[in-house]
Amino acid sequence: MFRHPVVIRVAHWVNAICLLVLLMSGLQIFNAHPALYWGKVSAFDTPLMAMSSTEDDPPKGVVTILGRTFDTTGWLGSSAGADGEAADRGFPSWATLPSDQDLTGGRSWHFFFAWAFVLNGLAYLFYGLVSGQLRFRVIPSRDQVRHFGASVWEHLTLRFPEGDEAKRYNVIQKLTYLVVLFVLLPAQVLAGLAMSPAMDAAFPFLLTLFDGRQSARTVHFVVAALLVLFVVVHVAVVVLSGFRNNMRGMITGWFVIERKVEPLPERTSTEAAS
Numbered sequence: 001m002f003r004h005p006v007v008i009r010v011a012h013w014v015n016a017i018c019l020l021v022l023l024m025s026g027l028q029i030f031n032a033h034p035a036l037y038w039g040k041v042s043a044f045d046t047p048l049m050a051m052s053s054t055e056d057d058p059p060k061g062v063v064t065i066l067g068r069t070f071d072t073t074g075w076l077g078s079s080a081g082a083d084g085e086a087a088d089r090g091f092p093s094w095a096t097l098p099s100d101q102d103l104t105g106g107r108s109w110h111f112f113f114a115w116a117f118v119l120n121g122l123a124y125l126f127y128g129l130v131s132g133q134l135r136f137r138v139i140p141s142r143d144q145v146r147h148f149g150a151s152v153w154e155h156l157t158l159r160f161p162e163g164d165e166a167k168r169y170n171v172i173q174k175l176t177y178l179v180v181l182f183v184l185l186p187a188q189v190l191a192g193l194a195m196s197p198a199m200d201a202a203f204p205f206l207l208t209l210f211d212g213r214q215s216a217r218t219v220h221f222v223v224a225a226l227l228v229l230f231v232v233v234h235v236a237v238v239v240l241s242g243f244r245n246n247m248r249g250m251i252t253g254w255f256v257i258e259r260k261v262e263p264l265p266e267r268t269s270t271e272a273a274s
Helices: 006-031 103-131 133-138 142-146 148-156 163-167 171-194 197-202 205-210 213-240 243-252 269-273
Strands: 049-053 061-065 068-071 077-080 086-089
Touching: 006 103, 006 213, 006 243, 103 133, 103 171, 133 171, 142 148, 142 171, 148 171, 171 197, 171 205, 171 213, 197 205, 205 213, 213 243
Parallel strands: 049 077
Antiparallel strands: 049 061, 061 068, 061 077, 077 086
16 A cells, blocks of 8 residues: 655655754764753752763763762763773764764754754644645544553554554554654754743743753753654664565555455364265
8 A cells, every 4th residue: 555655755754864963963062061950050069960970090981860870981971082082971972973072063963954854844744734644643543542552562562453454553653653743842842942042032931931941951852862762662663563564665655564364264074075
């Protein structure tokens, strides 16, 4: 069956590219001050989360979360830089764009792809509303909602829909996309805007909405982590439910529906003799 129109496919892959660049450039920006706070100002003595390194030789990486410390040497706080030498940095060089400590470069990448991501998302929403695709993809039916528990169990046991059931998204997919599209992504965009002094001057309600610029930065970071989790689970489901078929659907639009094969009824001895 033809499952994904060209606009949906293009928007999907543009989103994938934008999210990857935004994540890596965002980690570069975060590394300039690898700590999170709540409120209007930075409470340096009591951060919600902070990445740092010790003065040992070689230095050890330390992550502090709500007052508890964890040794994260080699991954967070202290890791090899682009030159291979141990460096005092939040996230490692392979996870940031650019790989070297470059706040200006990270901001340039982040701002450009942020606007590309927003414009692509608006185009997707407009097309989805006009074509009806949005309702098909994110609004569960009453019957699907009633069978929510069964759908959860099917996912936990890695049993995926077959036959006619595979023609539409299940309730978990729809509710997940609904939360991502209308909760997480708007919160992420608004929190990003609230971190800009120019935007705050033009739209003062942004700081009120997030209770301060530092709170907005924390929300931005947490939502980014949730989006990464969503992508990881999404990719895992794509692989487990049929990587080749799913990729073909998102590249060409065509998705193969495998029909359920019902077992033939056993014949009685009389039927067999006749």
